[in-house]
Amino acid sequence: MILAENGNMITTAVLVAILIAAGIFALRGSLRHFRGKGGCCGDGMDEGPSVPKKKLGTIISKKKLIIDGMHCEGCSAAVADALNRLEHVNADVDLRKKTATVRMDAEVDMNLIIGAVSLAGYKVVRVEEE
Numbered sequence: 607m608i609l610a611e612n613g614n615m616i617t618t619a620v621l622v623a624i625l626i627a628a629g630i631f632a633l634r635g636s637l638r639h640f641r642g643k644g645g646c647c648g649d650g651m652d653e654g655p656s657v658p659k660k661k662l663g664t665i666i667s668k669k670k671l672i673i674d675g676m677h678c679e680g681c682s683a684a685v686a687d688a689l690n691r692l693e694h695v696n697a698d699v700d701l702r703k704k705t706a707t708v709r710m711d712a713e714v715d716m717n718l719i720i721g722a723v724s725l726a727g728y729k730v731v732r733v734e735e736e
Contacts, residue, residue, distance in 0.1 A: 652657070657687040659696045662711035668736035671706040673699075675728040688726035692718065707736065 676682050680702040689697035694712040699705070708719060720730045 655685070657662050657690040659690050662694065662696050662709060664710055665709045667710045667713070669708045669710075669716070669719075670734040671708060671723065671730050672732040672734070673704050673706055673723060673728050674731050675706055676701055681728070684726045685723055687727055688722040689719065692722055696717065 635720075673685060676685060677697075679701065682699040685706055686697055686699045689695055689706060689708060692714065694710050694714050696709045698707045700707070706723070716733060720733075723730050
């Protein structure tokens with residue numbers, strides 16, 4: 607009888623230890639995610655943008671986009687890639703501020719810019735003059 611009670615206590619202790627370890631790993635991942643360092647989007651890679659910025663001529667317009675939905679470096683890289691693929695556009699994305707600074711050397715329809723961000727999976731909340 608004593609052995610059976612000890613066996614149940616050991617089993618319970620092991621289960622509690624497993625649950626605590628799982629909670630610690632989940633909390634750690636959540637903290638990294640909210641600091642913008644987790645691989646929550648895409649395929650879990652924290653890489654920078656893959657589309658190189660173009661060399662523009664004389665900048666005639668500069669806008670700041672306020673963007674909703676970016677959580678990690680993968681998110682900001684996706685937005686930067688989407689914007690930098692556009693003709694006459696160079697963009698820098700700031701994950702912490704949830705913004706993209708867009709420079710243009712020719713007139714570019716803002717609907718095209720907003721659409722590129724939308725196609726990447728994010729929402730432009732507001733556009734401001736720079």
